[in-house]
Amino acid sequence: MNLKIAVLSGDGIGPEVTLQAKKALHAIGVVYNHEFVFEDAYIGAIAIEKTGKPLPEQTLNLCRNTDSILFGAIGDPKYDNNPEAKVRPEQGLLQLRKELGLFANIRPIKAYPKLMNSSPIKKEVLQGTDFVVYRELNGGLYFGEKNTNEAGTYASDLCEYNEEEIIKITHLAFKEAQNRRKKVTLVDKANVLETSRLWRKVVTKIATEYPDVTLECMYVDNASMQIIVNPRQFDVLLTDNLFGDILSDEASVISGSIGLMSSASIGEKHSLFEPIHGCYTEAKGKNIANPIASILSVALLLDHFGLDTESKKVIAAVEKAIVSNVVTVDLKVDSQFGTNEVGDFVVNYI
Amino acid sequence: MNLKIAVLSGDGIGPEVTLQAKKALHAIGVVYNHEFVFEDAYIGAIAIEKTGKPLPEQTLNLCRNTDSILFGAIGDPKYDNNPEAKVRPEQGLLQLRKELGLFANIRPIKAYPKLMNSSPIKKEVLQGTDFVVYRELNGGLYFGEKNTNEAGTYASDLCEYNEEEIIKITHLAFKEAQNRRKKVTLVDKANVLETSRLWRKVVTKIATEYPDVTLECMYVDNASMQIIVNPRQFDVLLTDNLFGDILSDEASVISGSIGLMSSASIGEKHSLFEPIHGCYTEAKGKNIANPIASILSVALLLDHFGLDTESKKVIAAVEKAIVSNVVTVDLKVDSQFGTNEVGDFVVNYI
Numbered sequence: 001m002n003l004k005i006a007v008l009s010g011d012g013i014g015p016e017v018t019l020q021a022k023k024a025l026h027a028i029g030v031v032y033n034h035e036f037v038f039e040d041a042y043i044g045a046i047a048i049e050k051t052g053k054p055l056p057e058q059t060l061n062l063c064r065n066t067d068s069i070l071f072g073a074i075g076d077p078k079y080d081n082n083p084e085a086k087v088r089p090e091q092g093l094l095q096l097r098k099e100l101g102l103f104a105n106i107r108p109i110k111a112y113p114k115l116m117n118s119s120p121i122k123k124e125v126l127q128g129t130d131f132v133v134y135r136e137l138n139g140g141l142y143f144g145e146k147n148t149n150e151a152g153t154y155a156s157d158l159c160e161y162n163e164e165e166i167i168k169i170t171h172l173a174f175k176e177a178q179n180r181r182k183k184v185t186l187v188d189k190a191n192v193l194e195t196s197r198l199w200r201k202v203v204t205k206i207a208t209e210y211p212d213v214t215l216e217c218m219y220v221d222n223a224s225m226q227i228i229v230n231p232r233q234f235d236v237l238l239t240d241n242l243f244g245d246i247l248s249d250e251a252s253v254i255s256g257s258i259g260l261m262s263s264a265s266i267g268e269k270h271s272l273f274e275p276i277h278g279c280y281t282e283a284k285g286k287n288i289a290n291p292i293a294s295i296l297s298v299a300l301l302l303d304h305f306g307l308d309t310e311s312k313k314v315i316a317a318v319e320k321a322i323v324s325n326v327v328t329v330d331l332k333v334d335s336q337f338g339t340n341e342v343g344d345f346v347v348n349y350i
Numbered sequence: 351m352n353l354k355i356a357v358l359s360g361d362g363i364g365p366e367v368t369l370q371a372k373k374a375l376h377a378i379g380v381v382y383n384h385e386f387v388f389e390d391a392y393i394g395a396i397a398i399e400k401t402g403k404p405l406p407e408q409t410l411n412l413c414r415n416t417d418s419i420l421f422g423a424i425g426d427p428k429y430d431n432n433p434e435a436k437v438r439p440e441q442g443l444l445q446l447r448k449e450l451g452l453f454a455n456i457r458p459i460k461a462y463p464k465l466m467n468s469s470p471i472k473k474e475v476l477q478g479t480d481f482v483v484y485r486e487l488n489g490g491l492y493f494g495e496k497n498t499n500e501a502g503t504y505a506s507d508l509c510e511y512n513e514e515e516i517i518k519i520t521h522l523a524f525k526e527a528q529n530r531r532k533k534v535t536l537v538d539k540a541n542v543l544e545t546s547r548l549w550r551k552v553v554t555k556i557a558t559e560y561p562d563v564t565l566e567c568m569y570v571d572n573a574s575m576q577i578i579v580n581p582r583q584f585d586v587l588l589t590d591n592l593f594g595d596i597l598s599d600e601a602s603v604i605s606g607s608i609g610l611m612s613s614a615s616i617g618e619k620h621s622l623f624e625p626i627h628g629c630y631t632e633a634k635g636k637n638i639a640n641p642i643a644s645i646l647s648v649a650l651l652l653d654h655f656g657l658d659t660e661s662k663k664v665i666a667a668v669e670k671a672i673v674s675n676v677v678t679v680d681l682k683v684d685s686q687f688g689t690n691e692v693g694d695f696v697v698n699y700i
């Protein structure tokens with residue numbers, strides 16, 4: 001196979017972890033005879049610095065014309081603490097998701113036996129947990145009209161959804177459930193929100209087209225509790241943009257470290273793969289950031305292009321690294337290994 | 351002291367747990383020589399059934415003219431699964447919060463040593479956790495304009511905040527922090543939402559009036575993770591209506607059971623005390639519901655009226671019940687004790 005891949009490594013630890021992902025993907029290419037061509041471009045704070053825009057035209061054009069995208073991380077504390085900033089790194093990612101129609105963000109949540117001890121949750125509770133979050137990524141509170149008054153004493157964000165947006169991701173979620181344990185849990189706040197009631201109506205109707213899949217509805221406040229109390233109950237967790245953001249970060253505690261969590265953002269034409277952790281600026285350049293999430297996003301990419309054996313190989317390499325204790329300090333406090341060493345181990349294994 | 355208290359026990363297990371709260375409050379009255387006069391009124395699904403409205407005029411009038419309110423729970427599965435329902439039990443509670451100006455919902459989160467084993471989180475992580483959530487309760491996505499189109503294919507909810515709403519609860523939160531470990535964590539999504547940026551701006555400014563208190567800002571996705579990974583870091587967690595709903599339910603896993611969590615809703619003139627658990631319809635009438643949250647809401651009520659000794663007495667009674675294993679099945683699977691028995695134990699202790 002021949003794939004052209006845009007690499008948007010972004011800010012903070014983005015570049016160093018994405019480098020390991022590229023190394024892993026390159027190794028897969030060599031071993032399995034594929035050609036992966038990488039092209040780098042700016043996004044986020046670094047893009048603002050270089051071009052004044054969080055998503056330069058050039059980057060967007062590149063992304064439109066590649067087969068897929070590897071994404072690092074974005075953000076910079078200097079924007080976080082300045083509520084007045086007009087241009088922000090995160091806008092780059094949001095705009096990219098929207099422009100490319102990446103409407104589904106897919107986040108697998110799994111308890112790794114070897115890592116259960118590093119999770120704050122008890123082993124008995126974690127054992128056997130294996131679910132996947134389907135988060136809508138193009139709508140909701142993130143993209144509705146935003147307003148402030150002149151005096152700066154009032155602000156608003158509009159949460160909106162239309163039927164089509166919900167239909168698209170719902171079909172993906174139900175199809176995924178058919179290949180898994182055949183259960184979809186819709187998470188919403190239908191006792192309060194009009195948009196949630198629309199979700200419930202649309203999803204309930206679509207569910208009838210998948211008689212082999214069970215649909216369960218759960219309020220988001222309850223879900224945030226259930227994810228910790230009884231995570232095994234979930235198979236496919238379907239939810240909107242904001243709830244998906246909160247719940248999937250929460251669910252990352254199940255795997256033992258957010259440094260293990262990767263995600264796929266899928267649209268009709270495009271796809272993007274990224275670790276779910278952020279830019280973690282404090283760790284930048286120290287060779288301590290965990291590259292596993294970024295490397296696992298390569299496994300998701302390969303899987304997306306039907307390269308099943310190759311994808312499994314990457315996962316096996318990561319699991320081998322974990323079992324061999326070749327992990328960064330977030331997983332083993334006294335570890336000797338850094339970002340680069342973990343990446344090298346994975347490459348060698350492949 | 352002489353207090354007139356409206357009792358809105360509501361739906362599901364509401365009536366049976368509120369009965370235990372009344373018993374406890376009555377016992378305090380007898381022992382400490384206070385007169386607590388109770389007046390019952392309908393709210394929620396039961397109110398819809400009796401009067402067609404989730405918050406009947408009569409109930410609202412009663413609440414306006416009492417010293418305080420004891421609240422049970424509301425909700426009914428028959429409304430949950432009907433996205434078309436025009437009248438819903440929850441509207442009763444939301445309208446009550448709004449009409450009475452109950453703008454701050456205060457939820458204490460504590461790891462009870464005796465109950466740590468029943469939490470899904472590891473003891474080492476929980477130990478020493480003691481924080482309080484200040485959730486804004488009159489604004490945000492809950493109360494902004496809601497819309498649907500005629501065809502029922504589009505829906506929206508508006509999230510809005512103005513400065514005054516934020517200022518009021520922020521002062522409460524900082525004052526509380528001064529009496530505690532002197533730290534406020536503002537939870538928002540300021541990298542995406544305009545309302546969050548307003549929160550950050552207003553809170554940051556107010557923080558300068560409390561030089562002895564440290565302000566920290568945290569994104570809600572990160573917070574949902576931090577609550578599980580490192581709950582001890584929080585002292586006062588200040589946030590908006592929706593985030594507060596999600597995070598405080600999530601945080602309930604720290605105490606071992608949501609059946610232990612009570613909350614105070616405070617306004618300029620009025621106050622309401624309620625367990626944070628919902629109506630739990632499946633348990634209704636079975637004498638298995640945990641009344642502790644409801645009884646602890648009495649402790650919050652007493653504290654609110656300056657009856658410190660009395661409040662501590664109620665807490666001591668609950669702790670004694672827990673230590674003596676006089677608890678419901680949610681806390682001890684093979685427990686012989688029911689809702690009523692726990693209530694009786696508390697009354698006897700008082």
Ligand SMILES: CC(C)[C@H](C(=O)O)[C@@H](O)C(=O)O
Nearest residue numbers: 074090093245276541542571
């Ligand atoms: C960086 C931020 C805008 C983003 C989001 O909220 O979607 C991130 O938290 C994520 O989950 O990918």
Ligand SMILES: CC(C)[C@H](C(=O)O)[C@@H](O)C(=O)O
Nearest residue numbers: 191192221424440443595626
């Ligand atoms: C019943 C519901 C409307 C309510 C809320 O979301 O505020 C409840 O979950 C709560 O937290 O008190």
